[in-house]
Amino acid sequence: MKIPFLFGIHCHQPAENFYNVVDWAINESYAPFIEVALKNKKFKFSAHYSGWLLEYIRNHREDVFNNLKKISDEGRVEFFAGGFYEPILSAIPSDDRKGQVKMLIDYIDNYFGQKPAGLWLTERVWDPAVIPDMAEIGIKNIIVDDYHLIAAGFPQESLTGYFTTEQDGCLVNIFPIDMGLRYLTPFKPQEEVIKHILEAKNRNVKLISCFDDGEKFGVWPNTYDWVYTKGWLKNFIKAIMAEKEIEFMHYEEAVKKVKPSGHVYLPITSYEEMGQWSLFADKAEKFEEIKEYLKSSPFNHDIEQFLKGSVWKNFLVKYPESNRLHKRTVDLSIRGRKYKNNSEFKDLLYRSQCNDSLWHGVFGGLYLPNLRNNAWAPLIQAEAMYEKLENIKLPIIEQPADIDRNGYDEVYTRGTEFNCLFETRDFGQLTAIELKDKNFNLLNAISRKKEAYHAKLLKNIKPRQENKAEETASIHDMEYSITPEEAGRIIYDWYNKNCFVDHFMDKFILETYEKCSFREFSDFTNQPADSVEVNDNNILFKRNGGIYINNEKINTQVEKSYTINNNAIDFNIKAKASKKIECDYSCEFNFHFADVSQITINNKEFIGNGSIKGKKFEIYDKYLNKKIAITVEKEIEFIYFTLYTVSQSEIGIDLTEQGITVAFGMPFSKEMNIKGTLSIG
Incomplete structure (x- = not known):
């Protein structure tokens, strides 16, 4: 037979x-x-x-x-x-x-x-x-x-x-x-x-x-x-x-x-490699070490059965950007359930659920900006359609709710020009600006994360060479190298690259900011708000935290207030420490663009990084035909740089421009009160 x-x-x-x-x-x-x-x-x-x-x-x-x-x-x-x-x-x-x-x-x-x-x-x-x-x-x-x-x-x-x-x-x-x-x-x-x-x-x-x-x-x-x-x-x-x-x-x-x-009866799992990819980077490295050790042990034939990685959904923990997009689709699916008989709404929702932008291994498109854009675009369209089907009167700031399903509330604002999402988990930070006329999330950047394969790549730095192997090899068996430029771009952020990120740091300097090597003194960068209040068109976040210098905690209170207008967000950031200290304060913004080669900074060609002194920092994006401006009351120093990631894909090593980091900074001693506007038009 x-x-x-x-x-x-x-x-x-x-x-x-x-x-x-x-x-x-x-x-x-x-x-x-x-x-x-x-x-x-x-x-x-x-x-x-x-x-x-x-x-x-x-x-x-x-x-x-x-x-x-x-x-x-x-x-x-x-x-x-x-x-x-x-x-x-x-x-x-x-x-x-x-x-x-x-x-x-x-x-x-x-x-x-x-x-x-x-x-x-x-x-x-x-x-x-x-x-x-x-x-x-x-x-x-x-x-x-x-x-x-x-x-x-x-x-x-x-x-x-x-x-x-x-x-x-x-x-x-x-x-x-x-x-x-x-x-x-x-x-x-x-x-x-x-x-x-x-x-x-x-x-x-x-x-x-x-x-x-x-x-x-x-x-x-x-x-x-x-x-x-x-x-x-x-x-x-x-x-x-x-x-x-x-x-x-x-x-x-x-x-x-x-x-x-x-x-x-099968456990929740995927193919073997996926289990390893979904582990946190340091655990994935350890997984590989254990696996190699067992290969030369009497337990060689038991590796597959007893050595397991994580589950696919751990990508939603590993990558906050992935979880944010995923939970937005889930939230809209639940809220919009009664409108799924509308074929256009349903199709837009389904498009946003495509898996590719949610994870990363050898495959998976989390690090590919176009795939993240292609998931956000139908979601933004579906959200706008939901507003019409629900007859929602714009503008409106919705009451805090746990949209991300992470135990912390978010505040979602709906406007005629764009919708916004503010986080309490990351103290009053802005994580989405959804442009309705372009179906584009202006904050669709991603932080620079450690990946398990980086360590191996950093041991194999050489000029790029094409794979000239005579016999075809599986992607899983290929060995990759990185160029010196790519090696220099492997930098890790210890916080999420959102907007309105607060830093109390040693020195506000472009070089250390870009390399994320500055010394952070406070617990305001990646810790939650104590409270959030919504009134009319205003959102107020408060946190009682600390600035830590010379092994001493200086009790500090920060308030962040946002007033939402049609094409702008007015902000007011107040800080008060319990005693005088010497450090710098910085407020960080991270913007995403489809093509950074098409942007200008204050009417000048974008050159990758730099600094500007003034009251206004303006980015013009030719692709979107939009001006994004940060305006403050007093002259201040702005720095900016391109946000690069180095990632592995089925075609090799990708050096990808994920967005632009912009920050302003100033000396801080005991109190500050910064007023400004983030405008889009």
Whole structure:
């Protein structure tokens, strides 16, 4: 009897990703894969395309879409469903996860005449909470990694096929992806893939599954030449079809022919690498050390089962910017539940739930500003639409509420020009300015965070070289270096890069500010407000804290008052210490721009960093056609610099301009009273 080989590809592009990037992915991967599949009439495979990508292909590459339809009409491609805009299903409300998956099922049914019974689980983030919702809308088969079962205590040799699981009596089939095949395909010669499958058959494996990123077939570094020019995919298909003991098969067909290998209950987890990526950086480094130590110990074969990282949702703790965006979508989904029969509102909400901007590993787009912008844009649109549907009279400052679900209240303001979000967790700091006419969050910057791979990169500093490896390697196996410039940009912020961040510091100097090497004396930078009051168009935050000098705490009270106008925020910052001291005070702002090359500072070309003395600091952004100005009553010193991050991605090392830090500073002895305006127009 032949062993069923269940082969599938998962293809995804974030909604409104750069069109040139999407076109490149189509040309390098999706289109040539479909062309090869079309020519091999006995090749059966499964496929998941996220909804936005399918719609993009239909609108921009009709030839590719029609070729995929031909294969579907021939009964050779089995479509898998998923959230239309590729959310992490367990991270969105129940009605949204059902709605997103049903939206893609209906789309596939409409254009291809199939009603998918299989589910591609985004980033294989498993949570049993999704089972009843998926079962309700007709999902029967769900893809996970073999790691999911190993983490549940199953020995590798027991993974002989697919399994069943249930939640609240709702039954689904679980298909584990064979990790060996995931790392062999398409990086090794087809003979090694066949050998792996036949060895599994000899161990009485009933079926074997390989379902992985379609981008591995052309988009990943060096893969296009290997997969298409040198013919790996074509030769792979022919070799499998010529093999007498292996046959391509669809998942739904396999369920009819093969009985399950057992019943399982899986822990909340994802693929193994995701568990490590979601750890805090120092813990991820320690994880790697322990793993390497165990590899040379008698417990080498027990590593996968007993050494586990964190869960996907820890990204929402690791990255406050991620949590803020995620909780805003959750909050709007709950508030706007009664308007989800409005297709436009629902579509905007769903778009904002795309997973890519919420996390970071080798993949994940948290450090890619365009992907964060593309999540904020539909959220801002949906929020504006909610205001109209609710007949909210603008402007209005809403009463404090825990929007972030972190135990601390936020204050959300709604205006005709922009909406704002103020935090109590970070004392009276402004974390969002949502421009309604541009659908752009002006504060969508990100702090410079330590990543586990930085330590290894800093040991491998050299001029950039292209990977000239003759044999294609998996992204997970690649070694990267950084240039001296990138190494100099690895700087860590110990606080969140918001607006109206208070510092009582040793010296207000550009160099130490940019390197975050100044000495902070106070507890006002990253500690919560004691109280917040909302009256009419005014918000008042208070904190009784301290300035710590020479091992002494000087009791200090700071009040921050904001008055919200149509296109401006008037601010008044007061501080009073219990005794005279010598330090500098600084108020910090962090702005995000789509392209910093298009901004000017006080009508002069932006040069990366600098200082200005005056009463007004003005940024003009040509892209937004907006002027952002900070105005104070007395002449003061302003400094500014570009906020860079150094991060790893599937294409290498990215040095990314995340925004602009602007700060003003002055000497502080005992009392101060600063009045000013942040205007946008």
